[in-house]
Amino acid sequence: MGDQFHSGGGEQNIAQGQNAIGKQVNNYGIPPELFAQYVRDLGVTDSALTSFFKILEQEKVPSWELASKLREIAFRYKELLLRFEAVTSDDPQVQALKDQAKQAIENGEYDRADELLNQAKERDRAAVATLKASLAEQQAALEKRQLSEAQSCVEQAKLQEMQYHYEKAAEYYQEAAAALPEGHKRERVDYLGSAGENLYRIAHYAEALRLFEQGLSIEREIGARKEEARSLNNISQIYDAQGEYSKALDYLEQSLPICQEIGDNEGIGIALNNISQIYHAKGDYPKALTYLEQSLVLWREINHKEGKGRTLSNIGAIYDVQGDHAAALKYYEQALAVSREIKDKQGESTYLNNISAVYYAQDKHDAALEHLEQSMAIKHQIGDRRNEGRTLNNMGMIYEDKGDCTAALKQYEQALAIAKEIGDKAGEADASGKIGLLYAKQGELAKAEPYISRAVELMEQMEHPDLKAAREVLAAIRAKLQP
Template sequence: MSSHFDSKGGGQNIAQGENAIGRQENVTQEVRGDGCIFSGTGDVTVNKYGVPYEAYGELAGKHAVTESALASFFKIMEEQQVPLNDLDSKLREIATDYKALLARVGDDQAAKQAIEAGDYAKAEGLLEDIARHHSLAAAKAYADNAKLQEVQLRYAKAAAYWQKAAALLPEESKKERSLYLHSAAYDLDRIAKYKEALPLYEQSLVIDQELGDRQGEGTTLNNISQIYDARGDYTTALKYLEQSLSISREIGDKAGEGTTLSNIAAIHYSKGDYDKALSLFEQSVAIFHEAGSKAEEGTLLNNISQIYKARGDYATALKYLEQSLRISREIGDKAGEGTTLNNIAGIYRAQGDYAAALKHLEQSLRIRQEIGDKAGEGATLNNISQIYDARGDYATALKYLEQSLSISREIGDKAGEAVTSWNIGLTYKEQGNLAKAEPYLSRAVQLEEEIGHPDLEKDRKTLAAVRALLRGQQSGLFARLLQSMLGR
């Protein structure tokens, strides 16, 4: 009878980070932001992150923005409490959205000047005014405001603006409506609001299919699959992924093919079909290695490691994980780093080196909490619990498990809830408290039935054994109680 150590931690694949593998942003030339590169100077001194003025020119050049824009980015990150370790990736994300925003506002000089000056509140008000008084321009103004919110990392508010924009489009603007709905879903997806994101993806998909937009259809099918994967509904996720893969191959989209192959592999991994998963991961890593896509390659190396771990080949698994960790740190991929540290811990735990495992898990937890990776945080909390459980410190183990369970339920992660419920049940069983153990083990088996977990049959037998022991205890208690009553 074994506990479950969760190598997952998100909604994309075994590596479970917000890397390019998994979700794909559905963009068109209108919102991609391939327009002008701006340059200039700004009056900025050392900021919160300790970046000196003389470094601004280099950073501004790297991100192709003005130094004054860069100053506003640092202000945003301070307001949103972006951690130092996530500085580079967030700067890249904001800079990309910023350039897309400037390309969108186009000839609206007042809004453009406010944005370039870093006065985003004024820009939002100007765009809202356009939406109120100029009905024909309202949809575009709301879309512009959506991009403005993305620049400020306000994804929920951005999603609301995308939906307002979609609602105001004329009937014939179907392509734009699909894009706006997809963008709203994507922003909600970024913050794990899966229930709100799914119907928006579905509406976008219907329009893509009606228009014959195969690229958009394939992207949206892939993204829908990842919501079902996050919920542990692998059968439905696989159905969408197979459709997405067919489209990617049909239109020659190699990046889409590599992404979808990886996500299909992750489903087979979850079902315990390691040979199939390994074959698909290797096909995917070959595609991304050829394209020079380091983030995706790092994710896939991590995924391949988990197959060797499942086979008990810890040395090979650790080799792949160390390669993945080097790539994550090289490119500043904090999500990938958090995932890989978590999975390295899994190797050390399997080898009985609990001190090394705990050290790597604590590093992973800090990163995942800093970047807001809720599913990853839940997985790592679960895994930390198992170190304390192995040491016999059940009270501390339960503390971490309860935190993990709360997160899984909050984000609708059935697979994560199953893992953690099972571990809580086992912890109570190890303490001899079968009455508390049974409900958690029962809930875990129920969830495993829903998602087709590979350990289902084994766990059913464990649950049946616990129930038999519990009935025996209850029968003995009843007999003793009856004898006590008769003796009076």
């Protein structure tokens, strides 16, 4: 909180999940020639592209995210249509309903497509109920029906994902898991994981945790050790996102020996990296650096460039927070070069942000802002909402140092809105603290107090290393406000 410039380091790893929802705006004025260009570039029909714009308008996605979101929808659209070609049903009516649903999707009639798929699913369910009455002689047919029902649910889930309806997608994935025949435990774990991933995206951590724990129980039952380690890692990241570092560390320390036992080098590297990030968050920098150095040796041995880049960045962050800016910049620039070599946009965005932090610490504000703007452009492109908020906080600090408090407050308020939207406690504490301190600096203590109070409340939940300092600031403000 306060004057600490947030440095992203490497992202926390979770085995599944990738995107987030945009902010809300009005509709778009797309000229015909640009519309035609999108049709050509995306390889879709005019009617399909029109329906994509309707999705974006309904979800109020901002115009600056337009190109990336159109590509994302087009990818999911084509993937969904390919599923209809690859997956068939023995029931002509179910097949007909799915053919109609495919046509409805091509026509942009997504609600109708969902209803047709629902009819297909319900018809399969009805057949399942009938077949159960004579299970002994019809077990093979029953299993086919159950798989078909599950496939219908997955198709509905993917349809919802395409429209950014992550909570609904999670419901359909859970239906798919429930519909599977008893013996299909690996598929059940996958569907539970996909449901958890969608809930994690929208910060429904308690529900996501329940699903990951269900998957973990099945993995232990069937002896799926690699998947077990992955689930332990995923559970740790939920606790980490909530600031419960002790619990997060406990699960990572369970995951690491499993990866070592089965020789999963990538899993070892991820666990070492994630353990280091928890010690970093708690302010134990020597221990964090020890784990990072182990991770870096491993990534180099197995030539895992993405892991190498993230670990180099995390090492840079350790030196950065300790004030060795020259060493930090060296590691960040190495990480940036790796990310560009392998076209890792997520990593490139993070490392640009981290380089800007070094320039900020050296009072090179223009260079810092330039790198942040490059980082923000990539975050918009890939839909990285969590780190977008952190970058806004950083930009706000630069404007504040340059004396433009109005621009700084605007950046902080945008960052706070994003943090609340996605349930990022650390981001909310950071933005709340910065807004409170800015008001305090301007002498508006009554405005500052609720923001500092909220930051302290969140930091208490997270075992935050700056909690003591934040409490002292809050106490000083309240003392001045006393009549």
